[in-house]
Amino acid sequence: MTAFDGGAAADASRSLGPLQGIRVLDLSRVLAGPWCTQCLADLGAQVLKIESPGDGDETRSWGPPYMGDFAAYYTCANRSKRSLAVDLKSAEGQRLIRDLASEADVVIENFKLGTLDRFGLGYDDLKAVNPRLIYCSISGYGRTGPEAARAGYDFVIQGETGLMSVTGFPDGPPTKVGVAVSDLFSGLYASQAILAALLGRQTTGRGQFLDVALFDCQLAALANVAAGALATGAEPKRYGNAHPNVVPYEVFEASDGPFVLAIGNDRQFRTLCDGVLDDPVLRDDPAFRTNAARVANRTGLSQRLAARFREHPRAHWMERLEARSLPAGAVRSVAQALASDQVAGRDLIHGFETEHGGPIRVVRYPVKFGDGLPCPTPPPALDEGGADIARRWLDPERPDPVAATAAARS
Structure with a gap:
């Protein structure tokens, strides 16, 4: 082998x-x-x-x-x-x-x-x-x-x-x-x-x-889910692709496919509004100004963002988000992820010729x-x-x- x-x-x-x-x-x-x-x-x-x-x-x-x-x-x-x-x-x-x-x-x-x-x-x-x-x-x-x-x-x-x-x-x-x-x-x-x-x-x-x-x-x-339950005694909820403690932190649909948006703090949210969405009204809305406010009003914010993101294809949003160093990425299939340039650039796939019926490919130890x-x-x-x-x-x-x-x- x-x-x-x-x-x-x-x-x-x-x-x-x-x-x-x-x-x-x-x-x-x-x-x-x-x-x-x-x-x-x-x-x-x-x-x-x-x-x-x-x-x-x-x-x-x-x-x-x-x-x-x-x-x-x-x-x-x-x-x-x-x-x-x-x-x-x-x-x-x-x-x-x-x-x-x-x-x-x-x-x-x-x-x-x-x-x-x-x-x-x-x-x-x-x-x-x-x-x-x-x-x-x-x-x-x-x-x-x-x-x-x-x-x-x-x-x-x-x-x-x-x-x-x-x-x-x-x-x-x-x-x-x-x-x-x-x-x-x-x-x-x-x-x-x-x-x-x-x-x-x-x-x-x-x-x-x-x-x-x-x-x-x-x-x-x-991790944080158990910590939250221990802190409050409340039963954690299911949020689908959203985050229980940070908003907006979920999957949105562009006009041609889904992508992940992970806004982790108030500064990033202001950058999203100003540099990506060109929407100072959204930025200054007291219902969304802080993360705590956005968590309390997540449904309204998600609806407004979803409507906006459907206006353009995914590449449009990826380009604007990346230009402002905001965390986001396309939702890929497993096959797409394995075929990505990042996988090739990191030499993540090992292949073996074997005596047992054909080649084997595996994902290497990741460190x-x-x-x-x-x-x-x-x-x-x-x-x-x-x-x-x-x-x-x-x-x-x-x-x-x-x-x-x-x-x-x-």
Whole structure:
């Protein structure tokens, strides 16, 4: 398998990444856990993905669409890993996991409460063979509390944390976000916590247990919405594409399509009235002079702005808004966003030629490091490359050809 995108991947290949030498034993599947471990792999950690024999990670079959022989869903969260098929229900498989954990820095799992303990692979079991181990458990509701035994699903979590209640239009039903954000937030929080635990281990010499719950992470990620509810005791409302605290901050329709307008303060509103709309009457109207007044009178203001914006095409408004440094942008489709000049200019898409039915394209790790990051590798086929990684972990004298190749390029 080889990368075929030129500049970014070729430049990044000169670095082994800030997490080089960190070994991650990944017992997770679907999205939250794999998203976490993919972040660590992107940063240079060596990730060994443990999968059940036969079918492997459920997302391998979550298609169409497909890229080559892979479900596209699977490719979004599993690049730069190696796969090893292990039957965790067997004594032999359990023994292998304990041996690998004794040589790992991090273990990540997202099984239901008690499952790995029954297999002799819980935190206490693995801590006994590796006191320096960082053991990250990702679950729906955490490993304590009244809901600990429940399985966690992103859609359910969006409903139970209140996210759906504030998503959608006021006269419509509660609506889930179009991406599995509860899983993604949890994966990101987990990766952050793992990095902090690794840093702390340098001082204490000890590993620790990390309890990451989708419910907790999504509730924390309600951010200003949760803060508003705590401050007032009032139930937050749905505002569709508008903002609960800032006006005008919503989608408007030009004569040929929608665009986002995000006016964040009174100065910007005056600039909008004077420099874009040429409407001093709107600027001086006491009902709209301050943000608090605009929030109180949002319906009237939105109606006046909507009528005005329908007079001209989107390009007309984008040009005038950009000239005055006001935040605005066209509403694009996903395909339009992926094909944009900004994506190309930031080298955000990596492509791979694979031996598994055709090319794979993925969105890269979104942070650029001055020293570069490792050149990513394609998502693995089931049981691909993992046995070699396992042998190197269990036989430290065996050379690592991947690291040697990368070092030779630098």
